[in-house]
Amino acid sequence: MTRQAESRTGPGPARAGRHGRRPGKTGSPYPYALYLPAAVVYLLIFLVPTVMAFYFALTRWTLFDSTFVGLDNFRDFLAEQNLRVGFQNTLFYAVVTSGLKVVLGLGLGVLLTSRMRLRGFLRAVVFFPVLVSTVAVGITFSALLRPDTGLVNKALAVVGISGPDWLGDATTALLSVALVDVWKGVGLATVIYIAGILSIPQQYYHAVAVDGGTAWHRFRHVTLPLSWPATYSVIILSFIGGLRSFDLIWTMTRGGPGFTSDVIASIIYKQYQAGFFGLSTAGNVLLFLVVTALVVPLNYFLGKRQVAP
Amino acid sequence: MKSSPPMLKTAAAVLAIAVLASCGTSGDDEPAAGGSVTLSFLTGSDQSTVDTSKALADAFMKANPDIKIEIENQPGGSEGDNIIKTRLSTGEMSDVFWYNSGSLLQALNPTQTMVDLTGDPVLADVQPDYLPVVSQGGKAFGVPATTLAGGGILYNRKVYERLGLQVPKTWDEFMANNEKIKAANITPVITTFKDTWTSQLFVLSDFYNVQAAAPTFAADYTAGKAKFATTPAAIGGFQHLADVHAKDYVNKGFGSAVLDQGLKMLIEGTGAHYPMLTTLLPAQLATYPQTATDVGFFGLPGDDAAKHGATVWEPAALYIAKTTEHLDAAKKFLAFVASPAGTDAVTAAVRPSGPYRIKGSKLPEDALQVAKDLQVYIDQSATAPALEFLSPIKGPSLEQITVAVGSGLTPPAEGAAQYDQDVEKQAKQLGLAGW
């Protein structure tokens, strides 16, 4: 009986969990054993090395030997000359990329689950950039965004606008990279939305149809609220991704010109490349704290809205 | 429901295959027929490094049929640095590997990770003044794998001829040439800041001039006593970058231009000067044969025409990992690399862009023009090695700082001061005394 009560009340107190562990005739409907494969691999291959690495944040580490230096690395990292700019850029980049991915992903998701003739083709087209390696995307857009021969500026010249040196100019570099990031990543957001929209039971649409609802009604009152799992996933995944992202920035601008498009992750990566392994690990610990401080409240806030239909 | 158990089965099956497959690869160690050994040789992936390595390995195998060399390539640049560090520190290094000499070598802890070659016959033919750049704590670890490179201004000789210009000996003459070149609608100074490392050349190749003005700079700098921002001669490089940008001598779109474009401009004569290393040229020969004759080299001009000279980059080297199980074969290979027979094999594959560091190796008749220009400086003893060969410290952010200064985002003095901070961080991370 207790077990049934537990499943009916949903996320219950810890007490219910302990009950479930008791050996019973059928066991809990949600046995912890299901955790086992994921937990073993994750703890062994990911968590153990991570904890080891965190120790090295307190050392001067050359990979060959390490000297314990206490919190020096943290102090040095915080004294990094461009950390402030990097922090602002990180927030800007994460908000712009995840915001656009949510909006465009939802729009494309709705479009590509509607009954249009070229649906299959368009899905492949939208998903294609996801498959192309970051290096290739970086090179391609660097070429398209060239000031003189690039297609973008040539197109702008046709309508009489003289475009800037998108990636070479400090004022446009970061935004340009963020837009390319959206181009590359919107396909993922779209397939998540497609899954979300396809998971909505048909009855809801029928109900709106019976009420004589318009397409806007369908979207506003069924698709939008009931694809919430997708929205939640896209926001969390792309926001964290945006905060941590640097590979595209690295291939397209190397944080430049100068330091103007640096984000925290690219600053860390530079320390790593320079062979400052302890310092870069300390940077990672700090980035982890910053991202956690931003994401945990966001996750809590979004999670509260996450209700079953 | 239907899908899950088959999926699991497939997973298990694939995993089993994967296990078998990997057992297969790890089990194919050489059968050791007739006492033959296989040496693994890790090298870079850019064209001239690949060609040089291949030429060396092939010529060696021809002379020593009982030793087989397997070349393994890996990315260059700092990603490559980290792979090499990782492999050395985890004991997974190949028998022989190609790596930079100078300050970058120090970060590999050679005394711990490499075979000491001091006094070994392997080094017999190496020019003795090369050895310091492959040494740590007085012990030598490597042999030069390629040629010396000049770092300074590569220039288009056709443009100079057409405009009747003379090779400048001072910065003022250089700027005067730039003015005339600009008037002829040619880009005076090719600038390619998308490949950030190319922005450092004005600063790094100015070192001959720094040393001429402050002879003890390298030692004082290593000890933390001399700074870029407080040494007038050392600010010069940053100032040059700013001057060239301020006078608008750079190409349009310099912020997003890359090395390949820069070399093309230089060779085709749409640009006149390119601050660069001579080693980048041989790879262009296949596409642009005129590279051999049309591109010349001069050292970065300083203040005093009487003290004109050039900064040089020592060749990268081959090293033997301490974990090797084929020490004799590896030494045999290195001895071959560091012999005239080895350099002849390289010359046959890659036309040299500078002189070799091996006793008895001569520049061939058809060496590139830049190699001949560089040889003149060497014959006059008017060269100095770049700072990174005299000091273990090179700040990692120099390339970003020089881009900022060269784009007019940061004033030169501030750039020099930023670099001093960067250097201080590096010195601390290296655990050097006096910082």
Place this chain on the structure above:
Amino acid sequence: MRSFKRAGAEAVALVIATAVFLVPFSFMLLTAVKDDVQSADLDFAWPANWPVVQNFVEVVQARDYVLLRAYLNSTILTVTSVALIVVAAAMAAFVLQRRAGRISAVANFLVLSGLIIPPAIVPTIWLLQAIGLFKTMPGLILVEVAFGLAYAVLLFKAFIAAIPRELDQAAMMDGCGGFTLFFRVIFPLLRPVTITVILTSSVAVFNDFVNPLYFLPGDENATVQVTLYNFQSQYSTQWNLLFMDIVLITIPPLLAFVFFNRKIVAGMTAGAIKG
């Protein structure tokens, strides 16, 4: 009238999609079929020569046919890792979403951490050396699974939340245990998101080049992304060959996507959304 409007909207969508997505793609294709010299311009010019076959052959033959071996390695790596990720993550996400308590709170935090913390390469190598899996395919597979789990768990969890708990109870009434409940009732319902997880994880594993470089080095074990280094270095790049390689390694996953896309469409007609 209405269908006319619809056709118009479709045409607009098509034009925009073409401009935004296919122009960059055509740039890659064009560069792949140019000759050495022209490709270095990296512009949109029409190829002066068409060394298509020559570029193709050169890329396939490079480094002793490393590309073909790389295909095999990447396929084994991707299929195995993704199969393990999907099963392990779906199971874990199910308990995580359904069962509250201290263990799940910790698990929740670990999932977020897995998304946030970048993997520590060198300690991971030490660990794999200790358990004898370094430089082996199973070792690399475990690494990909460990690094890919968090993403998949988060996705599964969000979608499991939308499955009513009444179903669980109904199944329990029928005498299902936890495992049967999950595999017989829940997992089949997760089909749309499972396909999404398969897609995203495959892309992540297939496109990964950092981990193979560190955990399974050597030409023998190269994966497709590593082959890009054959044509690109710090100093010189053979752009036409690089892009031919990019095109060649992008097409198989694109075909796989088209295949999976059919599956999604098939899933749709089962549910038949009215447009």
